[in-house]
Amino acid sequence: MLTERQILILKSIIILYTNYGTPIGSKTLMTEAGLEFSSATIRNEMVHLEELGFIEKTHSSSGRIPSIKGYRFYVDHLIHPMEIQKKDLMTIKNSFSNDFHQLDEIVVQSAEVLSQLTSYTAISLGPELKESKLTGFRLVPLNEHRVMVILVTDKGHVENQVFSLPRTIQPSDLEKMVNIFNEQLVGHTLIEVFRKLETEIPILINKYAKSAAGIVTILDNIILQAGRDQIHVGGRMNMLDYSMGLGVEKFKSIYSLMDDQHDLAHLLTPHHDGIEVRIGQELDEDLLSEFSLITAGYHVRGYGTGLIALLGPTSMPYSKMISLVDVFRNELSKKVMDYYHSMED
Numbered sequence: 416m417l418t419e420r421q422i423l424i425l426k427s428i429i430i431l432y433t434n435y436g437t438p439i440g441s442k443t444l445m446t447e448a449g450l451e452f453s454s455a456t457i458r459n460e461m462v463h464l465e466e467l468g469f470i471e472k473t474h475s476s477s478g479r480i481p482s483i484k485g486y487r488f489y490v491d492h493l494i495h496p497m498e499i500q501k502k503d504l505m506t507i508k509n510s511f512s513n514d515f516h517q518l519d520e521i522v523v524q525s526a527e528v529l530s531q532l533t534s535y536t537a538i539s540l541g542p543e544l545k546e547s548k549l550t551g552f553r554l555v556p557l558n559e560h561r562v563m564v565i566l567v568t569d570k571g572h573v574e575n576q577v578f579s580l581p582r583t584i585q586p587s588d589l590e591k592m593v594n595i596f597n598e599q600l601v602g603h604t605l606i607e608v609f610r611k612l613e614t615e616i617p618i619l620i621n622k623y624a625k626s627a628a629g630i631v632t633i634l635d636n637i638i639l640q641a642g643r644d645q646i647h648v649g650g651r652m653n654m655l656d657y658s659m660g661l662g663v664e665k666f667k668s669i670y671s672l673m674d675d676q677h678d679l680a681h682l683l684t685p686h687h688d689g690i691e692v693r694i695g696q697e698l699d700e701d702l703l704s705e706f707s708l709i710t711a712g713y714h715v716r717g718y719g720t721g722l723i724a725l726l727g728p729t730s731m732p733y734s735k736m737i738s739l740v741d742v743f744r745n746e747l748s749k750k751v752m753d754y755y756h757s758m759e760d
Contacts, residue, residue, distance in 0.1 A: 422437050425469055429481045429489050433730050438478025472547050483695040486729055490692050494734040498743055500619045502530060507743055511750040518571050521754060523647045525723060525747050530650025535727035537649045542719035544752060548604050552596050562580055566637055571758045588624035595619050599616060657728045669702050683724055690737055694729055707731055711740045713748040718755055723747060
C-alpha cells in the first residue's frame, strides 16, 4: 500500500515525464511539481517506489521514469476525466457534419480525425454487420468476358468485385443464375445467405444454370467481405513521432500488423464494456510492449456495436486522451445512427 506522499511523488513523476519525456529527478520534482519535501526525503521515497516496481532508473541519469506498473496504478486510481477544449469539440462535431453515402466513409473519417487530434494512431471499427440483410444483387457486364458483381446490404454497405467469366459459361445460364440469387438470397441475412450458398444454391445452379456453377465461390468470398467488420487505421506514420527509439525493422513489423485485419481484430477485442486502457505487455503483442491502447465501444441501437481505439506511447497524457476518446465515441455513435435513419427515409 502506498502512502499519500508516495502517491503524490509517483503522480508528479508521471505527469512531468509525460510533459518532458526525460527522466525525473528530485530537484525537478521540487521545482516543477512544487513538492514541499526535502530533496533527501524525495530521493528516499523514490527508492521505495523503485523497489516496489512503480518507477525505474535509467542508465543515462539519476532520474526515474514510470514503469508499466506505475502507469497501471495511475490509470486505475489517480486520473480524473478532463474537460476537452472547445476547439477540439468543434473539430469533432465539424468532422461529422458532412453527408456520408456509405458507412465505411464514416469509419474512415473517424480514424483520420482522431489521429489528427491526438497525433497518435487511431483505429476505427464500424458496427457489426453480421445481421445485415442482403437487399440488392446485380451483375454488370463490362465486356465480353468480364463482369462486376455488386452486393448491397440494408445497413448501407456496398461490396463489388470484378471477375472474368469462364469462356464455357452460357449467357442464358448467367441470366438464370442472377434470377436464382435474387429470388433465393435477397431479403435474407448474410448468415442465412452463407448457409444457402453452401446448401440450396449449388443444387439450383447445377439444375438450372450448370455452366455458372463456378460463380458461387466468387459470390461467397464477396459476402464474406461484406460481413467482416470494417477496420480503418489513421495516423500510422505518427508512430515515428511518438516512438523516437523505434528501429526501422520494428516499425515495419508494426506497420504490417496494422494492415492485418485479423491481427487487428484480435488486438482490439475489449475485455469489458466501456473505455479500457491496456498498457505495454497487457496488449499480448511483443511488438507493442512500449505502447498503450485506449479502446471504447459505441453502441448504435438496433444496428450493433462499433469501436474506436487510440494507440500511443505509454507516456501519453491519459486523462486528456481518455476524455477525447469518450467524447469522440459519443459523437460517432450519433453520426452512425443518423446515417442509418437517412437510409430508412
